[in-house]
Amino acid sequence: xxxxxxxxxxxxxxxxxxxxxxxxxxxxxxxxxxxxxxxxxxxxxxxxxxxxxxxxxxxxxxxxxxxxxxxxxxxxxxxxxxxxxxxxxxxxxxxxxxxxxxxxxxxxxxxxxxxxxxxxxxxxxxxxxxxxxxxxxxxxxxxxxxxxxxxxxxxxxxxxxxxxxxxxxxxxxxxxxxxxxxxxxxxxxxxxxxxxxxxxxxxxxxxxxxxxxxxxxxxxxxxxxx
Amino acid sequence: xxxxxxxxxxxxxxxxxxxxxxxxxxxxxxxxxxxxxxxxxxxxxxxxxxxxxxxxxxxxxxxxxxxxxxxxxxxxxxxxxxxxxxxxxxxxxxxxxxxxxxxxx
Numbered sequence: 118x119x120x121x122x123x124x125x126x127x128x129x130x131x132x133x134x135x136x137x138x139x140x141x142x143x144x145x146x147x148x149x150x151x152x153x154x155x156x157x158x159x160x161x162x163x164x165x166x167x168x169x170x171x172x173x174x175x176x177x178x179x180x181x182x183x184x185x186x187x188x189x190x191x192x193x194x195x196x197x198x199x200x201x202x203x204x205x206x207x208x209x210x211x212x213x214x215x216x217x218x219x220x221x222x223x224x225x226x227x228x229x230x231x232x233x234x235x236x237x238x239x240x241x242x243x244x245x246x247x248x249x250x251x252x253x254x255x256x257x258x259x260x261x262x263x264x265x266x267x268x269x270x271x272x273x274x275x276x277x278x279x280x281x282x283x284x285x286x287x288x289x290x291x292x293x294x295x296x297x298x299x300x301x302x303x304x305x306x307x308x309x310x311x312x313x314x315x316x317x318x319x320x321x322x323x324x325x326x327x328x329x330x331x332x333x334x335x336x337x338x339x340x341x342x343x
Numbered sequence: 344x345x346x347x348x349x350x351x352x353x354x355x356x357x358x359x360x361x362x363x364x365x366x367x368x369x370x371x372x373x374x375x376x377x378x379x380x381x382x383x384x385x386x387x388x389x390x391x392x393x394x395x396x397x398x399x400x401x402x403x404x405x406x407x408x409x410x411x412x413x414x415x416x417x418x419x420x421x422x423x424x425x426x427x428x429x430x431x432x433x434x435x436x437x438x439x440x441x442x443x444x445x446x447x448x
Contacts, residue, residue, distance in 0.1 A: 173424055176419055179358060207344040271435045
């Protein structure tokens with residue numbers, strides 16, 4: 118692992134130690150977040166799968182009926198019958214917060230007056246097959262709408278999980294080892310400096326002692342030698 | 344209040360008209376991409392798109408996947424399911440978990 122490019126000073130080390138502490142704490146928190154997100158996601162994606170199966174089945178049924186209806190009616194009659202819808206679907210979008218991921222919640226409102234308005238045409242010129250086709254489309258509506266909500270939630274959670282995991286990995290495998298190595302490097306460098314200054318002091322002491330001895334010898338020689 | 348739209352070939356989307364969903368028949372890749380961007384900018388919270396159309400739209404769907412709205416949902420067209428819709432679910436599972444555990448059974 119690469120160590121950071123910093124000056125090996127005590128102050129720098131204190132700063133790095135603080136950062137390491139923050140990084141470790143952040144790593145733990147993110148990891149917890151990831152675990153919880155994963156738990157939520159598994160539930161949601163299972164639901165997503167189930168809803169999709171349900172919706173696709175309902176839709177297949179609707180298409181089947183629609184094909185039959187189309188077969189027994191002329192294209193223009195069919196077009197005319199469906200041209201002006203009697204009901205309008207609108208969604209009220211509210212948000213939900215799953216582990217700080219904002220996901221949409223869809224609330225559906227059918228704007229129609231009467232129960233029979235899934236048939237936007239008069240019954241005189243259309244076939245009974247079209248009626249049953251419309252009925253099955255209407256039945257497919259509910260699963261389709263719930264699918265939309267569940268699938269979007271799953272997608273958003275998947276994205277959040279991906280980026281959280283990336284962050285956890287970056288902290289775990291890059292940032293934290295880097296800090297640790299740099300701190301170790303500074304600590305060693307400081308110790309080395311300390312040893313160097315100790316030896317220097319010893320050396321200086323030696324030199325002073327030597328000088329004192331020589332001084333003394335000279336004095337002694339002056340006193341007794343002459 | 345947001346709206347619901349569907350993009351695809353005419354035969355597939357026509358049945359949705361009576362339900363009050365806005366239909367946008369589109370055939371070429373250009374048309375489909377343009378429609379997706381248009382609807383996303385407008386007030387559409389949910390956009391259904393047929394599997395055939397989603398194939399042609401290609402990358403332009405990916406951009407909206409990470410956004411909160413709109414939800415672009417792939418559904419089978421009138422020709423039957425190609426399994427692309429289920430593939431979307433599988434993809435998000437793979438993206439989150441890193442492995443395809445959900446569908447392995």
